[in-house]
Amino acid sequence: MKKVLATIGLFSSVLFFAQKSESYLQVGYASLCCGTASDKPVMDYLAQFKNKNRVKSLEVYKKSGLGREGEYNLYIGTDGLSKTQKTAFIDGLKATVNSQNKARKTNSTGLVNFDENETVPKADLMNARNLTLISTQKTIKTK
Numbered sequence: 132m133k134k135v136l137a138t139i140g141l142f143s144s145v146l147f148f149a150q151k152s153e154s155y156l157q158v159g160y161a162s163l164c165c166g167t168a169s170d171k172p173v174m175d176y177l178a179q180f181k182n183k184n185r186v187k188s189l190e191v192y193k194k195s196g197l198g199r200e201g202e203y204n205l206y207i208g209t210d211g212l213s214k215t216q217k218t219a220f221i222d223g224l225k226a227t228v229n230s231q232n233k234a235r236k237t238n239s240t241g242l243v244n245f246d247e248n249e250t251v252p253k254a255d256l257m258n259a260r261n262l263t264l265i266s267t268q269k270t271i272k273t274k
Contacts, residue, residue, distance in 0.1 A: 155192070155206035155251045156221070158228065159244035162200035167241040168231060170205060176227040177207070177266075184216055189266065196261040200241075205265075206251055221247045 160167040181189055190208035197203055207224075209217050228245040235242070256262060
């Protein structure tokens with residue numbers, strides 16, 4: 132059992148150290164009464180941005196288990212983007228989050244939170260629990 136846990140730990144640390152980003156943007160999904168909002172608009176925006184700008188890697192992590200109703204955060208690494216790409220990416224992400232919050236059902240659907248000035252360092256993510264790598268090099272496909 133110890134060997135299995137050591138192997139899993141080693142494999143997980145290799146994944147973290149193989150990533151290029153040192154800071155991540157945080158998109159939070161909060162619940163009001165009946166669960167969180169969907170991450171589909173944000174994930175669709177990420178796919179669209181990657182395809183339009185020919186970005187090879189965009190790291191996305193999901194940290195779950197933040198509340199009783201399924202609250203979670205997405206962490207998006209943007210260190211691989213140029214300065215102009217990063218500015219355009221943040222502007223588009225803000226617009227996506229704002230439109231999703233405006234279109235939500237006010238009494239049942241949760242909020243999506245995004246602050247462009249709030250970044251999470253890689254060191255904090257390495258110590259996080261319930262963290263899952265969603266995408267790195269692979270292209271996120273849309274319909």
